[in-house]
Amino acid sequence: MIRRFGDAPDPARRYIRRPGVYAILLREGQILVTHQADPVPEIQLPGGGIDKGEHPIPALHREVIEETGWRIAVQRRLWAFRRFTYMPEYDLWAEKLCTVYLARPVQRLGPPTEPGHTAMWLPAASAIAALGNPGDRAMLTRLLGGAP
Template identity: 55%
Template sequence: MIPRFGQPPEPGRAYRLRPGAYGLLIREGRALLTRRSDDDELQLPGGGIDPGESPPRALAREVFEETGWNIGAPRRIGVYRRFTFMPDYGFWAEKLCHVWIARPLFRRADPIEPLHMPEWVLLKDLPDAVDETGARDFLRLRLRRRSRLAQERW
């Protein structure tokens, strides 16, 4: 069963399935996040998986678009779902959020996604730094298993 974070689906409302790939990007005791300047929110970099695109490829593309960084060695650490309205697309979505841990390798360029800027956060400040409730709750759940995650070379 895939955990749900946030509001339950509203009865009678049609939701479009929207799979996405999101990155927990760890380097030197910090996590690379993206700050959206339109709402001043810190988020895990990531977004929708395009038709025909693999989740790791979508993750690499989204991270580059939102941060300008290239990543290496992505490994899926979990999935969660949330139900939300997506104003940029004008529809209600059941977001199926695949979360990957990966290593930021190098910054290749400035972000090409409008309104996004990379920002580093100390690991001790995660998950509280993340504004999106689903990602924050997912990270809290994963960090409770920190002893296991420590073996994953954070």
């Protein structure tokens, strides 16, 4: 069973399953995160939805480049979690199936190419506190040796 973080699903609502991939990017005690300005300002682990027909690892590379401007080397799959949320940019209620990978930032290619995203380096403890959703916070906490 995949652990759920955040709100319980509303049994009266229909949710669309949205698989996604996300990266914890460590370098010298800091975490590379993305600040998404819209629809609600939030600091997140870089990543996002897997397009139809796309494999998870290429999707992770694409999403991280779009949201941070960094090329990465994927080291390993860590964990997965799910959360039920409204996605205003798509006007849908989603069951997000989030698979989190440990990766290493390799090369900065430039600024993020996805509008409304800004890459930020944060000290690990600050990143845990700043992340906008409980699943991201739990995954980073778990990786750094705390309880999720």
